[in-house]
Amino acid sequence: MRDQELPADGLSIEPTCRIEFGPGRIAALPRLIDELGHRRAYLITDRGVRAAGVLDRVLAVLTEAGLEHAVFDDVAANPTLSTVESGAAGLERFGSAAVVALGGGSPLDAAKAIALRAQPRLPGLPLLAIPTTAGTGAETNGFGVIEDPATRRKVYLGHASVRPAVAVLDPELTTGLPARITAATGLDALVHGIESLSSRGANPISAAYAAQAVALVARWLPVAHRDGTDLEARSRVMLGAHLAGQALTLSGLGLVHGLGHAITGHAGTPHGVALAAVLETVMEFNADTAGEAYADAARAMGAGGDAAAAIRCARDLADGLEIRAPLRDLGVHRDMLPSIAAAATADPVTRNNPANTTEAQLHDLLQTTY
Ligand SMILES: [Zn+2]
Known part of the structure; x- marks a missing residue:
């Protein structure tokens, strides 16, 4: 770190x-x-x-x-x-x-x-x-x-x-949670950790929680997803999710959640699935501003120490959980995009995003994930 x-x-x-x-x-x-x-x-x-x-x-x-x-x-x-x-x-x-x-x-x-x-x-x-x-x-x-x-x-x-x-x-x-719910909820915890690290509201305490949360979830979520009865994996993911909650409560989140909330509000998409759809695109958008925070996230995920490694790791993790899909496959119609961009801009959670955003930029981001 x-x-x-x-x-x-x-x-x-x-x-x-x-x-x-x-x-x-x-x-x-x-x-x-x-x-x-x-x-x-x-x-x-x-x-x-x-x-x-x-x-x-x-x-x-x-x-x-x-x-x-x-x-x-x-x-x-x-x-x-x-x-x-x-x-x-x-x-x-x-x-x-x-x-x-x-x-x-x-x-x-x-x-x-x-x-x-x-x-x-x-x-x-x-x-x-x-x-x-x-x-x-x-x-x-x-x-x-x-x-x-x-x-x-x-x-x-x-x-x-x-x-x-x-x-x-x-x-x-x-232990009885179906794999797809394990995936969606666990990915939410991972995003809490990553967005907390890069949030404008991050501080040394929130970062300590967030880094440990990212490490636990990245390592153990694939295990819990593969075998839901693995109590050690379930225990570690549960602790990771809790620590991610501690982190976000102190730091706030960012644009992945701003867009995710708006997508869910318009299409009823489960929270974690909506986050997975935009995670990579938002991290690329933020990479120049949040490079050091993403490097911390990469190290927590056991990868090299730069933003590109963090983006790659997060994407591979989501793919391994079979949770990433384009917005058009998630019940989002193209004519909803302007309204989703507006709702994400208005969501207070977006204010902690490391990079500034405009409604027009968000509309473009949504087009690329459509
Ligand atoms: Zn969340």
Whole structure:
């Protein structure tokens, strides 16, 4: 790693959530809820988590401990403001409880907004996050990405008080994930690490998290993708995804996410698949400005130390995961491109991109990945 620039006005960084990590760690959930001063739990999840049997495993732990609980499992793949309203109404009916978010990024993000919305005033209800994918790092911050269907844009809802108090990182909960979801969520974690390294908001602390995250995910994601039952690979990718979440929470991200959010908003493409479609093109666009950060990413991925090596490694990794496709194969119509470019320009996440962008440049980038 090169020497990171020291911020002229210093650093003020709060540690994020407490982590409980390890295979089988879900068994600690009743004690963790108790330590937050609650004896009741309101679980927020989605139907996929229920269908995979993961919700039942968690409910069995709560039932055995005699904890009263209710379940809201109506979170869609890209949660909307109406998801938040109905989840909050259910929580108000259930009454005071710890909120347990169980799932990938969507249930975790929805849970933050629901925990906030259900309270008449701040702070929001205490939140425990149990990721069932290794990707989003959503357990590390108090902000949820929620879609406003009227504008097809992402809105960021949240508050420091609904940053999860505890994250239970139990890799056993991810061993049943299908390979294509392992690929999409794991690639999201890799992009979090790379974009965090090159972000305008990067600092020595975020870079430490990001470099380790990139190293873990690049090395172990292909193994977890090949054999989903490999618990060591699942464990290391889960830690990598969490560290990437710590990194991005401190640094912000960049244009891969700006475009990715806009593509998902227009075509419903899964987050990681949308990122994979534009990753190489955006890295090439940024390479002159972000050369040193990309060199750090290359070294973390075990490749040579320049931007070209990082771009090659990231592309090869995505290809090995069979996740990279042109936008035209992802439900994106050519006439959506101007609106995608506009939404990406307006997305606050784009402001941390190392290189400046104009809407016209983004439109050109989209044409080359179409
Ligand atoms: Zn992401």
